[in-house]
Amino acid sequence: MNDRQTTERIRRMLDESAEHVPYRVVHRLENARQAALARASALAEPEFAGQTGARGQVSLEEPSLRRRSRAAAILSLMLLLAGLVALSVWTDLQEADENADVEMAVLTDDDVPIAGYADRGFGVFLKNARP
Amino acid sequence: MASRQELSDFLVSVERRAFKHAVFAVRDEEAALDIVQDAMFRLAERYADRPPAELPMIFQRILRNAVTDHFRRRKVRDLWTTLFSSILPSNDENSEQDPLEFLESQEGGTRSESAADAVERTQVMAAIEEEIHKLPARQREAFLMRYWEEMDVAETAAAMGCSEGSVKTHCSRATHALAAALRARGISL
DSSP: OOHHHHHHHHHHHHHHHHHTOOHHHHHHHHHHHHHHHHHHHHHHHHHHHHOOSOHHHHHHHHHHHHHHHHHHHHHHHHHHHHHHHHHHHHHHHHHHHHHHHHHHHHHHOTTOOGGGGGOTTHHHHHHHHOO | OOOHHHHHHHHHHHHHHHHHHHHHHHOOHHHHHHHHHHHHHHHHHHSTTSOGGGHHHHHHHHHHHHHHHHHHHHHHHHHHHHHTTTTSOOOGGGGSOOHHHHHHHHOSSOTTSOHHHHHHHHHHHHHHHHHHHHSOHHHHHHHIIIIISOOOHHHHHHHHTSOHHHHHHHHHHHHHHHHHHHHHTTOOO
């Protein structure tokens, strides 16, 4: 028997063996295939929706485009966070300044009646009275 | 560019053989299934836009890389397993094949055969698979890609990352080794 016949018969036996894999394996392979196809579809949809031109060119540019959009998203998020932190610090400083002004006004004004210290609206009055 | 249907058809046509390839390489069905799944994901995510004619070669290359990755991971895992072997339970009972699954898998297609023929065929198949297991990895890969996947020499060389001459050498050695081993077992194909 020559090599060609040997390989052909081995191939047939292997084919038969592959046809008789357990159901558990077949089921798992089917699930894996469906998941893989879902991934391919998920990646393909944004390209068709947002880009034009030859598909080959798109596929070559894909990685850099994806990297750029991801970098832009991260940068935007970082800027937003930095803005929120800056706003929070600025608000705290403003409030501290206002409180300091009120306390200073109270402490330096000799005309304030003793009941004024207990008045809840006194701080507001001083604040509104500021030039 | 492969359509979704073409990609699906390709995966259907190749998935069982890919599973057997992986089993031959790693000798563990669960690991083989993970490897095939990983290879399918990589193909779908990165190469779904390639022409259908290129998919077999690309998939074989991906599968081969996935097997290599598996061995790398196993090497690291084995290191830790060795270090903590005294406290890890043995899981030998999990590796046993369910006899019901075996019977189920034998249904269909062979009912007309006599029981003796079916047993003989099963034994021959098992012997062939065992001898393929025993081949050196490169010879096994070249043999399976070339004669089972029916890839040509150039495609096999590209998938294996070697020269066409090496593919021919590996295939020839594998064929002779298999023929000799099967003859020694008294199996005439």
